[in-house]
Amino acid sequence: MIVHCAAYHDGRRIEAPEDLAGALAAARAAGPDGFVWIGLFEPTAEELDRVGQEFALHPLAVEDAVSAHQRPKVEAYKGSLFVALKTLGYHPGGHVVTVGEVMVFLGPDFVMTVRHGEDSPLGGLRAALEQDPEQLRYGPSSVLHSVCDTIVDGYMDVAAGLQTDLDELEADIFSPSRVDRDTAGRIYGYKRQVMSVRRATGPLLEPMLALERGARFVRPEAAPYLRDVADHVARVNDQVDGMDRLLSDILNANLAQVSVQQNNDMRKISAWAALAAVPTMIAGIYGMNFEHMPELHQIWGYPAVLVLMTVVCLVLHRVFKRHDWL
Template sequence: MPGVIVDCAIYRNGSRTDGPEDFSDALDEARATGDAFLWIGLHEPSEKEFSLVTSEFGLHPLAVEDALTAHQRPKLEVYDDSLFMVLKPATYEPESDTVTTGELMVFIGDSFVVTVRHGEAASLSVVRSRLESEPEVMKHGPTAVLYAVSDAVVDHYIDVAAELQSDLEEVEAEVFAPTSDTRASERSATAQTTAARIYNFKRQVLEFRRATGPLSTPMQKLSGAAVPFVDAGSQPFFRDVNDHLAHANEMVEGLDRLLTDVLSAHLAQMGVRQNDDMRKISAWAAMAAVPTLVAGIYGMNFQHMPELRWTWGYPAVIAFMLVVVTGLHRTFKRRGWL
């Protein structure tokens, strides 16, 4: 258990105090005083390791199963002896354009808080340090921890959305940048790379959306009617978190719509460039068709062909082909086909 337990402390009257090393004894001490609670943080515990916590805190088996298996949607569930909430913290790597989500489970009950995190995106050390520096907030007990954790996760959503917006502006500038006079093969390779980046970006926004969207329902419950194990006066704080979450969801919706528009514009540009290439190919084919036609006619074996013995017949035919091809070239050039 020492490697699984990230931190374990008793908070009395808003301040951290020294307590028994065994969390079972610490929980008994917190409940005995009446003005204290125990906060134990776990990182990716196994079923055997978590069973010790389950028996001591009386956690519901279904909630325990969710906490162990992870891969849960954000949700809020109320059981007889505890409240169970799932959040999905998110981080963004600008170098690889990748959104990574972790999972954070919070159990709160009679004088205790148990946090279980999966992945590296769910570290709570900063949240714990901030709460310990604000004893007035910590006095509200387990509800303060639930609020602080939710607030930290949602605020980071806005940061991630802002980073995604910044990178999306770069993709947008790349799509609408003026085309250079490169070869068709090079333009095609660049277009495919840009399309792949847009598709990948859209997948990252979808992954981010899976974290932010489902959290709206739990936050509305916490900011509305009274919820068991949650302090009745905490609704204004959770309403503030809910407002921030609504802002984050609006940003994600905007990113998704803009990505769709950028992708459509990019595909339209690819279609226009392909049409330009086809026009050029058609123009050159038309110019090549005239000499081919004339030469084909002269290659036939006619019984009567008066011009065959003309002295200037051959140069006249060559001159005729040059005039026609030059005229076609100037016409196509004037229309922008070449």
């Protein structure tokens, strides 16, 4: 559905009808710097088709905007520029990264944003830009830059939240008092969240560089600002790579800990089995009931065997203790 539709001239909002055709006509009548800004949230195919016909949008771009689930990209068509971006949200309590999408259609006298997903950072963007006419006077290019900048700033917030949780995970795993047995599951859960961030940020760097180098309907004055956004994307990509390596190191360390613990457990089991084997062996010998076993007929025979069992077990116990087997 259409969330907002407004016309602007020289960086300021002007009076215009609320319908698309009327707003566009008012923007064009205001002068060469006039443009209309339309915001849509999860429109149906019929709604977007009507808007596409009004602004002569390419059918393939309209189809991408309806279906969503697009890879971040920039595509130039005859009458418009199409930019697809992914939005991210992070909920530390549930350790879940949520993904949405924003598509931007840019033309000579219009800009249209199509949002999918609840975690959109664009809620207050229009009001913020209307408070800054100096920036908004660059027209659709200023809106495109602000949308990209706001979304990438959201990436940085998500990366910071993930990094904090990963630091806590690392400290917890190497804590001597930890009781969590599903450590590998937690690590793989975080790797899935990092992968979600990578899918959004990794493919975005090249489109942002393409916009910075110059694209149709993007004013040259916007190039330095888009370059700054591309730098932020590169920084986030570096953070994501670092978090992925950290998770791999944590997983390897955890597997090593598990292996060491299993070895310790096996040594303890083996040591106790050896201690139990000595009296079992001696008792087995005297349980064979041979007639010619002289010590069976001695008064000291029984206590001597008990003392022998005790001494051998104590010696083995001390040896195992010295070698940290017990």
